[in-house]
Amino acid sequence: MDRRGFLKRVGLASAAGGAALLNGREAVRAQGRHAMHHGGQGAVGEVDHVRNGFDPYKILTDFDGGTVSKDSSGRTVREYEFLAVAKEIEVVPGVFFPAWTYNGRVPGPTIRATEGDRIRIKFVNATEHKHTIHFHGIHTAGVDGVPGAGEVDSGEEFTYDFIAEPFGTHLYHCHSLPLTQHIHRGLYGAFIVDPKKGRPDANEMVMVMNAFDTNFDGENEVYALNTVGFAYMVRPIKIEKGRLQRAHVINVTEFDPINSIHIHANFFNLFRTGTKLEPDEFTDIISMGQAERHMLEFTYDQPGHFMFHAHQTEFVELGWLSAFEVE
């Protein structure tokens, strides 16, 4: 190091030894918060799910079949009401993100239907920006939920009406522009379409892999499953030993092209996009591009604490770290 660089570095350091001039208030204040996780890693404190208005633990199994009726042809009709609202949500303890939400939660409600059902969603926009609901599925152009076809102005409403197909693990999201912002701010959710024949009985869970760029610099500060970083480390997901588990894993991460899920001490059957009845692969990790989603089936035969997480390890350290508690 040269002398000049050295002197400059001192400027950058702007720090040195010496007495810590604590004022009285600081000294008195208790240092009550502590970390939940191994070896010091992880966020400090706990998220207030009540204040958020949604709980990642409940979102896992919160399937919404809508208000069910039959039309004249005997087809099942599922009706929903979606409200776009802006809301500040806590994404890791103490850190608040100015989200845009469907019905006040991120991810939005999990729509659950059987292939061939008619879906009718009345969408009211209570934010100051335009929004849509764009479904990944097969439908007509008029209800595609893009600018020009189902985009809803502030204070307006629109009804999306289509047939649920094909069966599989799908998603919906806002398609207004700029797209990155509208998705990243929280306007997305799971859209699960069951095959007519049904599937074997299982404990089903929805896992939306999402992330938040809290300082709006184009890189995420928080990665999570169902919004809250480290949520399932603080409260591991309890699953039953020997019971078939079916996870609908959906990647809506913005800014990073790829996310992934890896489960510890086990392998899973992979049903790509959930569109087939037979598994495509048997593995313990699957990578997904943006909006890619798959169905995972696995069974834990031994009790214990098993982690599962992204294998982009930097995502792990920023919140996408979870655990199963097998009992």
Add this chain to the structure above:
Amino acid sequence: MSTAETRSRVPVWLGAIAPVLLVAALLLVFVSLDPLGGLRPVPPVETVAFERVKLEPGSIEMQIRNDGPDPVTFAQVLVNDAYWTFTIGNETLDRLESTLVRIPYPWDEGLPLNIALVTSSGVTIEHEIEAAAETPQLDGKTLWIYASLGVYIGVIPIAVGLLWFSALKRASKRWLGFFLAFTVGLLTFLLVDTVDEGLELASETGAALNGPSLFAIGALVAVVGLFVLEHTLERRRDKGVAGLMLAYFIAAGIGLHNLGEGLAVGAALAAGEFALGTFLVVGFALHNTTEGLAIVAPLGTEDARPGLWHFVGLGALAGVPTIAGALLGGSVFSPAWATLAFGVAAGAIAQVVWTITRALPAQGRLTTAYGGAGFLVGLVVMYATGLLT
């Protein structure tokens, strides 16, 4: 004086204090009405100055200060892009409040550390440590190291430089002029150097403390103070600036510069920002030896030979501040104080440059061959010995 004023029954003190009271009252009204409330930026401005970072095995400790206009609430800490456990004295800091953050982290010697404080609004405020190293404990041994460092890079080189006096004494008038101009060149280099470093530090004081203003205040205080001092001394002697007095002024200016240099060295060591290399000490020493020459140059013009104790005094004035600086920098240091010190040094050097230039003998004027050459050689020598470090 008008008759109206003499007849006024308002006491002078009241007349003096009334505008102050009036402006205080107006401000009170302004604050209570808050007419600018609607203009405040919606996302609060959140900035933090990292005033002190202490690294111990398995631990990072940071003294932070809110130097922005709005209160800041700290929610999480990221170390090298990973959420990490921490404790904080005070989670919410009002403007200019400070607190201590402790992070138990197994950092690695010599590797960079990036620490980001995540505020409640999701803003990240980062601090970069280029190479992690343990912060030296402030015990007798470290203080001794700082002090001897000051001796090696400040006192000894300058004392050695003073030995050029005997050669100067025998030099011709032209060469004396050359060396005086050399001194001007050398000091000019130091002036630029000091301004550069000072403004660099000023940018680290944070917006609220306004580093550049601190620097300017320090510089102006030094310039005005030294001019007043010089004028007083001149009046007393009733003649122009004597060589010996000039030497003392140069020594004082260089001493202030070395105080800043010592601060920088001590602070860097204490911050654990860098491990001092032998080469760096050698560089500082060579650089500073030429400063001794600068001090004795005006003495060559004197007929009388100053007493030995003057040399001791000159050497001490220029060199000892390095020790003081290193000790201060190693113990109590903040970018604000250092900026002020660098400002004072810059002002002092500027004033000395002015004084010597005015007192240059005919053969040393910068427009003469010897004078011009001396000035340029002074600049180049400082630059070259600077390269060594």
